[in-house]
Structure formats: C-alpha cells, structure tokens
Amino acid sequence: MSTRPEKLFPLFAELSGLKGVGPKSAQAMGQIGIEKPRDLLFHLPYSVIDRRRRDSVLDATLPDTVTVEVEIGGHRPSHNRTGAYRITVEDSRCAFQLVFFHARGDYLTRVLPEGARRLVSGKVELFDGIPQMVHPDHILKPGEEDDLPEFEPVYPLTAGVSQKLMAKAAQDALTRLPEVAEWIDPAQKSKARWPDWGDAMLAAHAPKGAADLAPTHPARERLAYDEFFAHQLTLALARARLQRAKGVISEATGRLQSKVLKALPYTPTGAQSRAIDDITRDMGRPLRMNRLLQGDVGAGKTLVAFMALLVAVEAGGQGVMMAPTEILARQHLQGLQPLAEQAGVVLEILTGRDKGAERKAKLAALARGDIQILVGTHAVFQEDVHFADLRLAVIDEQHRFGVRQRLEIGRKGDGADVLVMTATPIPRSLSLAQYGDMDVSVLDEKPAGRKPIKTAMISTSRLDEVVEHLRGAIAEGRQAYWVCPLVDESEVSDLTAAEDRFKHLRAALGEGVVGLVHGQMPPADKDAAMAAFQSGQTKVLVATTVIEVGVDVPNASIMVIERAEIFGLAQLHQLRGRVGRGSAESTCLLMYQSPLSEAGTKRLTTLRETEDGFKIAETDLEMRGAGDLIGTAQSGLPRFRIADLEAQAGLMAIAQTDARKLLTDDPDLTGPRGKAARDLLWLMEQDQAIRLISVG
Incomplete structure (x- = not known):
C-alpha cells in the first residue's frame, strides 16, 4: 500500500513538464501552493469571460x-x-x-x-x-x-504567471487525468446527481457562466465532497486504529462515584448524567474510548471528567488529566481536591516545575500505582513518566491537540481510553472537520443555580463612570476582572496597554487593591498575582487574555472588557464566562470605541442578547469563516482547496457517515470501493491515512 499507484504518476511529475511552464514560472506557481500537475487540477477558476x-x-x-x-x-x-x-x-x-x-x-x-x-x-x-x-x-x-475558447476561465494568479499561461498549464494537466474507479457510495452519487470524478474535473475547469462557478454546481459539489470524504476517511482510520489498539475493559463498580454524588450539594443536570453514562459504558468495552466532551462555559465538565477518572480507579487503574498551562493544571487540582477527598482517592500534580528529589518521589509513586489520579501539563508526556496501569487520559482545552497527539497519549498506557474536554462550543460542521475521529457528548444545560450574566455595552468615553461603579462594588466586597485589549501583535505595546490601565486604576482605587497579570510575566509572578486575586487580597485584576481559559474565582462578579469590539465573539463569550460562578448577580461591561463598525456592532449585540455558546459560535462562523474561528495555524483544521466549510457544512456530515460505514464494511480497504478510496487518499495526499492503512 505504501507506494503510489502508477496511474497517478503523471499527476505527481514535475510542473515544468507542462505546456508553457518553465523553471521560472514553476517557481512562481509554487508561491501559491502549485507544485505538481495534481495541484493545478484543484486550482479552479473563480470567474469566466464570455468570448x-x-x-x-x-x-x-x-x-x-x-x-x-x-x-x-x-x-x-x-x-x-x-x-x-x-x-x-x-x-x-x-x-x-x-x-x-x-x-x-x-x-x-x-x-x-x-x-x-x-x-x-x-x-x-x-x-x-x-x-x-x-x-x-x-x-x-x-x-x-x-x-x-467561447468561454475563457479566469484563474487566481500570482506574480510572474499570466492568465494565458495558467489556463494552458491547467488544460495540459487535464490531459493527464487517470481512469479511476468510483469511491463515492453509489446511492449517494445518484441521489446528488454527481458526475464521475474525471468529468467533474473537466467541467469545473470549463465553466460556461456564473452558475457553473457556484459551490452547488454538481461538478464542484462532487469535488468538494471528495475532499471532505478523504479527510473524514483519514479521521475514521485514526479512530479505527485507536479502537483496534485493544482497549482495556474498565468496569465501573459505582463505589467511589456514589460517594461523590452523595456529597454534592446539587443534582447533576440531565446532560451531565447522560455524558457520565456514555463514558462509563465506553470504558467498560474492549474498544478504546475516543470521546469529545463539549460543553459551554459553566456547564459542569469538571464533574463529568472526575466521574470518568473514578471509573479508572474503581477498575483498579489510574487516570491522568492534562491541561495546557500550569495555571489551569493547578486550578484543576483545586477543583478536584475536595471531590477526591470525598471519594478517598490519591490525587497529585506533575508540572515542569517539579524538579530533583520531589519529582523522583512523585514518579516512583506513580510507577508503583500509589498515585491514583494525576493532574499535569505536557510534562506528563516526558520519557521518564511511567504509570503502573493508566486506564484513562483526560485532555483539557483540546484545540491545541491534533489527531497526532491523541495517538501519542495512547502510547503512555496500552489501551488507555481518551476523553477530550473543550469549553469552546464549536458549530457541528467544524467539530466534524476537527474531531471527526471522535464520538461526541455535548453538555447543553446549565447547572441549577447559575444566574444569568447581565451584559451591557458602554462607550470608552464613559471610562470614569465605570471606574466609579467599580469603586462602589469593591466597597460591597465584590471583585472584578479588567481585560485589556491586544493592541497589536507586538507584546510590548500590549504590555503598555495593560500596565497603563493598571496604574490608572491603582491611582483611582488605592494601593494594594489592583493586581496585574500578563503573558510576559515569569510563571511564579503570574501564579502569585492569580493567588492574591483568588484569595480576595486584591479586588481588581487587570489582565491581558491569559485569564481566558478556566480561571475560577467565584467571588468575581464583574467583567470589564476594554475595546471589546476588537475581540472575536468566541473569545468574548469565554471571557464573560469567568464571572457568574458565585451567588452574586454578575455583570459584563463591553467597552467599545465609537464609531463601531457593522461587524463590531453585530458581535457585541449578539453577545448582549444570548448566553448560548453554540448560538454564538454559529454567528461567529458566519461572520469570520472557519480558519479564523479556531486559528487555522494551530487548529489542526485541514485546508481545503475546493470545499468551503461554511457553505457546504452539510456535505461534511454525509462524508463522515459514509467514511465510517465504508471502514465498517471494508476495514482494510481491499474491496472494489475500498481500493478506489485508496486512490482518493493518494490523490488528496492524505499521507497519514496511507500510513495508518499500511501499518494497520
């Protein structure tokens, strides 16, 4: 399997073998990702001239x-x-x-x-x-x-390549189309009235009018589906691989879980109970669990994760919970400590800060099985960390973790189940693109007793009023966050923005009342500033967005976001979720600089009108597009050449179902359609998938 089929060779040859393409123009085309004839096929015209x-x-x-x-x-x-x-x-x-x-x-x-x-x-x-x-x-x-030609296609260009040259090269690339068997499910293909792959390619490069350029045109839709299908097939192979690596059966006895549930001052929501049941059932199966726990700010993911960790301990094994930063790991420790005491299990933390004898002792206890639940940062990945019997890995704040890292964790414990938690509500089309290899549990109910947060928009010209309002609130014993904007990408000016605001508020509210935390501080200072705020020693915390994820101070009931119009919607929603965690009425003030742009207005009014993270995420997707929404660079989100994640979201769901079904029917892709699907994976350069099949 690990060699490319011969019929595809002409598409992976040198670009300079195409008509009109010399070394110079080949280099220019490389600037826009065209490096071989195959790339030209996927470089479609965006317009057409009637000649x-x-x-x-x-x-x-x-x-x-x-x-x-x-x-x-x-x-x-x-x-x-x-x-x-x-x-x-x-x-x-x-x-x-x-x-x-x-x-x-x-x-x-x-x-x-x-x-x-x-x-x-x-x-x-x-x-x-x-x-x-x-x-x-x-x-x-x-x-x-x-x-x-009667109709002349217009291609996206780059410096040094003319329309004429691009069209000539594309036409020549089309003469190399191989004969391939059909990889799409026949019923799906006839229902959607899609052409064969080669015909779709020829049609997409020969539009006769605006309708032929639309994503809904059968040729373009089919080619978009091929991209989604190849992507979902890769994820499905990764999922099958994780599951095939024999899981360990972790049978829940309910002994520890019931202790914790009895001690809780509230009843879990229906969504929490369903998620706990799903996870407990998955862990009791011989297949490896690979599940995503998606929940909005404050939906109670921590309890669900802890219950899952208890299943591992009840079955005689260990669990690990990983967070992306030290602050978050410590916070998980604080959140889980009282629950661990109720259950009577041994909980420890391991971060990059553990050194020398202390680290050695922890590692020895972990290897002996004396530590039952470990909380940690990426330090948990290091070579010298060994578990006696790791049954479950819980990963927090997923989008910094791609499919590759998910496979990696599996190596720490033979057959360890994986549960990923994200507090970022993701629209379905994106969650399929990013987590198509996983089963999903959604926490879509707020626990009882969470009060709604009052959200108001206020112009920066009224800064003094806001400071006065804050003075009154502090006198009543309340605490507040004050988030400063990222002025531009340079951390230096962000720092001045935060430091200036800190000085201004300190002068207005008094020494010792205001704390400051930002990305440039040494970790120890950051923790100290957070600790002073958590203990109520400081009343106002001025921060850049480092507080976005997971910080929990129940007494903080005011969130001021300065220049809110330059933040993304999802980020504003996350920041607002830092308040409203205690018994006090909470407010979020969105301070904007007028005049507001149309997009700025829409973002802030959406936020003012709803607290539903999934609604907010859908609006965010409409406004910003997929790549921006989760930052394409680190999102693990694939880049599609033809497919459009927003406009064609429905196709992604069909592709996932189809890919999973194909692998159920033909796990090694050796049947007629399976072999065709292998051609598709080669065509789409899904090397990871190809490796999974050849090894699998």
Whole structure:
C-alpha cells in the first residue's frame, strides 16, 4: 500500500513538464501552493469571460467584453510616447476605436495593418459617446479563431504567471487525468446527481457562466465532497486504529462515584448524567474510548471528567488529566481536591516545575500505582513518566491537540481510553472537520443555580463612570476582572496597554487593591498575582487574555472588557464566562470605541442578547469563516482547496457517515470501493491515512 499507484504518476511529475511552464514560472506557481500537475487540477477558476462572437459592438450593453471581427482603418499615433495611440476599426455595423498606451508604432502597424481583417476581443467602454477597446486581450488573424475558447476561465494568479499561461498549464494537466474507479457510495452519487470524478474535473475547469462557478454546481459539489470524504476517511482510520489498539475493559463498580454524588450539594443536570453514562459504558468495552466532551462555559465538565477518572480507579487503574498551562493544571487540582477527598482517592500534580528529589518521589509513586489520579501539563508526556496501569487520559482545552497527539497519549498506557474536554462550543460542521475521529457528548444545560450574566455595552468615553461603579462594588466586597485589549501583535505595546490601565486604576482605587497579570510575566509572578486575586487580597485584576481559559474565582462578579469590539465573539463569550460562578448577580461591561463598525456592532449585540455558546459560535462562523474561528495555524483544521466549510457544512456530515460505514464494511480497504478510496487518499495526499492503512 505504501507506494503510489502508477496511474497517478503523471499527476505527481514535475510542473515544468507542462505546456508553457518553465523553471521560472514553476517557481512562481509554487508561491501559491502549485507544485505538481495534481495541484493545478484543484486550482479552479473563480470567474469566466464570455468570448462568444458577436456581429457588432452595438449588440452589447457597454461596458462589456466583446469579441468581434473588424476591418482595420487608419492609425493615429500620439504626439508623445505616453499618450494614446488610436486605430479606427469597423465591424459589420459601426466604427469604433482600439486604444493603446505606451505603444510602439512599428509593432502595431505590423500586427494591425490597414485594410486587413482581424478578430479582436476585449473590454469595450463608451468614451465621449464613442466605443473604445483599450488594449485588446486577443488579436487573431482569420483562421486562428479556434484558438479562442467561447468561454475563457479566469484563474487566481500570482506574480510572474499570466492568465494565458495558467489556463494552458491547467488544460495540459487535464490531459493527464487517470481512469479511476468510483469511491463515492453509489446511492449517494445518484441521489446528488454527481458526475464521475474525471468529468467533474473537466467541467469545473470549463465553466460556461456564473452558475457553473457556484459551490452547488454538481461538478464542484462532487469535488468538494471528495475532499471532505478523504479527510473524514483519514479521521475514521485514526479512530479505527485507536479502537483496534485493544482497549482495556474498565468496569465501573459505582463505589467511589456514589460517594461523590452523595456529597454534592446539587443534582447533576440531565446532560451531565447522560455524558457520565456514555463514558462509563465506553470504558467498560474492549474498544478504546475516543470521546469529545463539549460543553459551554459553566456547564459542569469538571464533574463529568472526575466521574470518568473514578471509573479508572474503581477498575483498579489510574487516570491522568492534562491541561495546557500550569495555571489551569493547578486550578484543576483545586477543583478536584475536595471531590477526591470525598471519594478517598490519591490525587497529585506533575508540572515542569517539579524538579530533583520531589519529582523522583512523585514518579516512583506513580510507577508503583500509589498515585491514583494525576493532574499535569505536557510534562506528563516526558520519557521518564511511567504509570503502573493508566486506564484513562483526560485532555483539557483540546484545540491545541491534533489527531497526532491523541495517538501519542495512547502510547503512555496500552489501551488507555481518551476523553477530550473543550469549553469552546464549536458549530457541528467544524467539530466534524476537527474531531471527526471522535464520538461526541455535548453538555447543553446549565447547572441549577447559575444566574444569568447581565451584559451591557458602554462607550470608552464613559471610562470614569465605570471606574466609579467599580469603586462602589469593591466597597460591597465584590471583585472584578479588567481585560485589556491586544493592541497589536507586538507584546510590548500590549504590555503598555495593560500596565497603563493598571496604574490608572491603582491611582483611582488605592494601593494594594489592583493586581496585574500578563503573558510576559515569569510563571511564579503570574501564579502569585492569580493567588492574591483568588484569595480576595486584591479586588481588581487587570489582565491581558491569559485569564481566558478556566480561571475560577467565584467571588468575581464583574467583567470589564476594554475595546471589546476588537475581540472575536468566541473569545468574548469565554471571557464573560469567568464571572457568574458565585451567588452574586454578575455583570459584563463591553467597552467599545465609537464609531463601531457593522461587524463590531453585530458581535457585541449578539453577545448582549444570548448566553448560548453554540448560538454564538454559529454567528461567529458566519461572520469570520472557519480558519479564523479556531486559528487555522494551530487548529489542526485541514485546508481545503475546493470545499468551503461554511457553505457546504452539510456535505461534511454525509462524508463522515459514509467514511465510517465504508471502514465498517471494508476495514482494510481491499474491496472494489475500498481500493478506489485508496486512490482518493493518494490523490488528496492524505499521507497519514496511507500510513495508518499500511501499518494497520
């Protein structure tokens, strides 16, 4: 399997083997990701020019592109080199002008000799009532008309590559289309009325009008589906691989879980109970669990995760909970400590800060099985960390973890189940693209007793009023966050923004009342500032967005977000979720600088009107697009060349179902459709998937 099928070789050859492509233009095409003939196939035209012949420019509604046969009349060179060189020409019904700037007369008299007939094609506009074609795109002699297509595709370009060259190279790449068998489910294909792969390629590169360019056109839709299907097949293979690596059966006895549930001052929500049941059931099976726990801010993910960790301990094994930062790991420790005491289990933390003898002792206890639940950062991945019997790994704040890391964790414990938690509500289409290899549990209910957060918009010109409001709240014993904007990407100016605000508030509210935390601080100072705020020693915490994820101070009931209009919706929602965790009424003040842009207004009003993270995420997706929403660079989100995650979200769900079904029916992809699917994976350069099949 690990060698590319021979029929695909021509598509993976050198670019410079294509018509018109030399080393220089090949290098230029490389700038936009075109490195071989296959890439040209997926580089589709975004527009089309109608070059059909007309009798006369009078038949067009100007301005428009017109193709017409003319007789060449007199030349009127300009007096200076930069002026307009005009040539009068006549079609079957009227005269008009061809206009050239910076023209060389000798060249034009040779190409357009007086009295000759030529086919000209270009944009015609009216100038002082006279139709003019400035710099025709095409000038052809009689008999050369066949060189001009009736419809000319317009491709996205890069410096050093002309439209003509791109079209010629694409046409040549299309001559190399191999014969491939069909990888799409036949019922799906006929229902959607999609063409075969090769026909779809030919049609997509030969649009005849705007309708042919739409994502809903059968040819384009089919090619988009192929991308989604290849992607979902890769995820499904990773999922099958995780599951095939024999899981360990962790039978829950309920002994420890019931102790914790009895001690809780509230009853878990229906969504929490369902998630706990799903996880307990998965862990009791011989297949490895690979589940995503998706819940909005404050939906109670920690309890669900802890119950899952208890299943591991009840079955005689160990569990680990991993967080992306030390602050979060310590916070998980604080959140889990009282629950662990109720259950009577041994809980420890391991971070990069553990050194020397202390670290050695922890590692020895872990290897002996004395530590039952470990909380940690990426330090848990290090070579010298060994578990006696790791049954479950819980990973917090997933989007910094791709499929590859999920496979990696599995190596720490043979057959360890994996539960991933994310507090970022993700629209379904994106969660399929990112987590298509996982089963999903959604916590979509708020625990009882969480009060709604009052959200208000206020202009930065009223800063003094906000500070006064804060003074009153502090006098009543309340605490507040004050989030400063990221002014630009340079951390230096972000720092000044936060430090200036800190000084301003300290002067207004008094020494010792205001704390500061930002990304440039040494970890120990950051923790100290957080601890002072958590213990209530400082009343106001000025921060850059480092507090976005997971910080929990129940007494903090005011959130001020300065220049809220420059934050993304999801981020604003996360920040707001830092308050409203205690018994006090909470407020979130969105301070904006006017005038607000239309997008800024929509973001802030959406936030003011709803606290539903999933609704907010859908709006965010509509407004910003998939790549921005989770930051394509670190999101593990694939980049599709043809498919559009927002416009074609429905196709992604079909692709997931289809991919999982194909692998259930044909796990090694050796049947007729399975073999065709292998061709698709090669075509789409899904090397990871190809490795999974060859190893699997």
